[in-house]
Amino acid sequence: MISVKDLTFVYEGARKAALSGVSMEIRQGGFVGVIGPSGAGKTTLLSCMNGIIPHHFKGDYYGSVKICGKDTFDCSLTELSLVAGTVFQDVDGMLINATVEDEVLYGLENFGLPKAEIAARLEEVLEEVGIAGLRRRSISTLSGGQKQKVAIAAVLALRPQILLLDEPTGELDPASSRLVFSLLKRLNRERGITVVAVEQKIMLLSEFASELAVMSEGRLEFFGPVREVLRHSEELEKIGVNCPRVVALSRELEKRGLTAGTLCVSVDEAEAEVRRVLEG
């Protein structure tokens, strides 16, 4: 679905490469969480996937990115927009309409969908993201978190095959963050939508993502199933990525020889594991 090969990118005028030698293969229906300290190149990686690099940002570009088998170099941003939807990190810059309703309508109108379809999708997505009550509000009166939900709704409404999200929960409270990720997971499971989400909250990723990509200084340090990547907790700490506490607990149990081989990534799993240890 998304195939990145030996990708190196240096922004025009920059001295250091923002991405160096990144290769990754994301299958259709995958749910990839991208994590890493700020400046690691996460946003740059997403920009390469949605075509903003090389179509908008210029620079030295080596390697290739293919979306559904097509090189992003050979497709226009518009062609790519039909396949991949992006929730940008800068939500304010992404919202270009006066009201919530207009913002969600924007892409739907551009895509030229029939009116009945537009109406149905508008209702549905506002409900799903939990912003039906904000429908007629002016965007400039919303809080950061509310704006983020609007941005997510505006992209979800387009039902892209690939969803790219850049820190979509950065300004959301824990409950809303979970709501967003459960929704992403549901779309991922039910509609087979491929999700790539940059996210700082490791707990959300370990619970909802199926694969984890860890970036540091432009390199992809780890990429694989969540459990396998989380095994490298010491290296992750060094990079600046803290593992969830349940993972630390589970690793500790394993080190002491109390459990064997199963890494817990959620509180429920850890609870069951601890019970087993205590009983056994």
Next chain:
Amino acid sequence: MKGLLEYTEGNTFIHRMNPLVKLLLALCVCAAAFASDSLAFLAALLAIDLALGAAGGVFGKALRLLAGLLKAGLLLFVLQLLFFREGRPLFLFVTDEGALTAAKLALRFIAACMPLALMLGLTRTGDLTNALVKTAHVPYKYAFTLSAAIRFIPLFMSEMEGVMEAQASRGVDFDGGPLKKIRLALPLCVPLLMISVRKIDGSAVAAEARGFNLRGRASGYKDYPLGTADLPAAALCAALVALGIIT
């Protein structure tokens, strides 16, 4: 000035009027102000502006707008007094014709700016863009540019406010007369302009990523039919321009 140009939600007949007719009305009031040479007519135009504001449920906002424009108008008035040399001297450097011309200039300026600002406050930018594309057959690119320009103003002002607050919290004293304020704010303009331009550039890319180039004339969701208020409004437009030319 904050928020004065932003859309105010509402359901008055002005809100429901066809966006193009609203634009036409605003432009006609503007044109009438430029065409007219009568103080009374210019004052009447101002009254019409305020009445339209009241009808749109934004009378308070219209008054604040008027207050803001009066300040700029005053500046124009004084400048004009300084440089106008014809007519009988009244006192100091002021002549009677100078005072009259200056008053007209200031009033004309206010009467021309008010309707456009009010129109923006009572029309969603999105509706205006869509109607321009669907009904007036303006290419979407140009209509979008117009709406981006309109969005640019409050964006610039809120950036400005943010930077001024940040400076104030670091000890820069913005209190004091308008001259001091301008002197302190002036050096901020270039970086602010750059920030705002970068933001607009970013949103243009975001728009492209949501199918900007796919937009055609047929792809609007809403229709903009002419309503009951639109015909009288169009008649008012014609009458105002005609009166402006006569007076």
